[in-house]
Amino acid sequence: EAQVTQNPRYLITVTxxxxxxxxxxxxxxxxxxxxxxxxxxxxxQIYYSMNVEVTDKGDVPEGxxxxxxxxxxxxxxxxxxSPNQTSLYFCASTSRREGPxxxxxxxxxxxxxx
Amino acid sequence: LAKTTQPISMxxxxxxxxxxxxxxxxxxxxxxxxxxxxxxxQGPRFIIQGYKTKVTNEVASLFIPADRKSSTLSLPRVSLxxxxxxxxxxGEDGGATNKLIFGTGTLLAVQP
Numbered sequence: 001e002a003q004v005t006q007n008p009r010y011l012i013t014v015t016x017x018x019x020x021x022x023x024x025x026x027x028x029x030x031x032x033x034x035x036x037x038x039x040x041x042x043x044x045q046i047y048y049s050m051n052v053e054v055t056d057k058g059d060v061p062e063g064x065x066x067x068x069x070x071x072x073x074x075x076x077x078x079x080x081x082s083p084n085q086t087s088l089y090f091c092a093s094t095s096r097r098e099g100p101x102x103x104x105x106x107x108x109x110x111x112x113x114x
Numbered sequence: 115l116a117k118t119t120q121p122i123s124m125x126x127x128x129x130x131x132x133x134x135x136x137x138x139x140x141x142x143x144x145x146x147x148x149x150x151x152x153x154x155x156q157g158p159r160f161i162i163q164g165y166k167t168k169v170t171n172e173v174a175s176l177f178i179p180a181d182r183k184s185s186t187l188s189l190p191r192v193s194l195x196x197x198x199x200x201x202x203x204x205g206e207d208g209g210a211t212n213k214l215i216f217g218t219g220t221l222l223a224v225q226p
Contacts, residue, residue, distance in 0.1 A: 004157075033214075035216075040218065041218070042201075042216045042217055042218045042219065043158070043201075043214075043216035044216075045214065045215075088155070090157045090158075092157070101146055101148040101163065101203060101205040101214060102148065102160045102163060103158075103160065103214065104160070105157025105158050105159070106157055107156065107157060108155060108156065108157055110155070
């Protein structure tokens with residue numbers, strides 16, 4: 001089954017404790033992105049990647065890091081999480097062959113930073 | 115990036131046709147219009163996409179006038195399970211840069 005998976009689905013942590021949210025897709029997509037969703041603000045792009053070893057900042061990259069060492073994986077790293085990073089996070093992937101703007105989203109990771 | 119404007123919320127009843135209109139006055143020549151559906155605590159799901167005139171699939175229809183400054187998502191005979199947030203997006207360079215701008219969407223509430 002074609003899908004985007006994220007782990008963990010739920011995470012409660014404390015300020016300053018480094019964490020990684022994993023994202024993996026099995027569709028051989030070259031494009032991958034991370035979004036955060038907050039009430040009243042909609043979905044905002046954090047980082048995106050056009051292909052292996054190619055990443056770029058989205059609209060809200062502060063406090064986040066990403067890496068794209070393999071085509072299928074695109075982990076999101078919070079080196080020193082803070083309470084304002086409490087949010088619902090989505091990973092997405094797509095490919096040029098899918099058509100413009102047609103992204104496949106993962107199930108989401110709900111993060112709480114105390 | 116073209117900004118989109120759509121109603122914050124809409125109400126409907128089961129079996130009715132629902133039309134959600136989105137305005138995008140600054141749409142660029144290369145931009146496509148894409149609609150996503152999102153249920154609570156789930157990732158958005160692609161519904162339909164078009165460039166001009168009319169597009170129809172098994173889920174919805176998309177109407178785009180000649181000036182492309184607006185678009186209308188049409189959901190035929192909605193059911194309770196269509197209650198969700200619907201986002202209208204206008205891509206940058208047809209999505210070539212993988213950058214999507216989601217607004218706050220339209221919350222569609224379908225009642226029995």
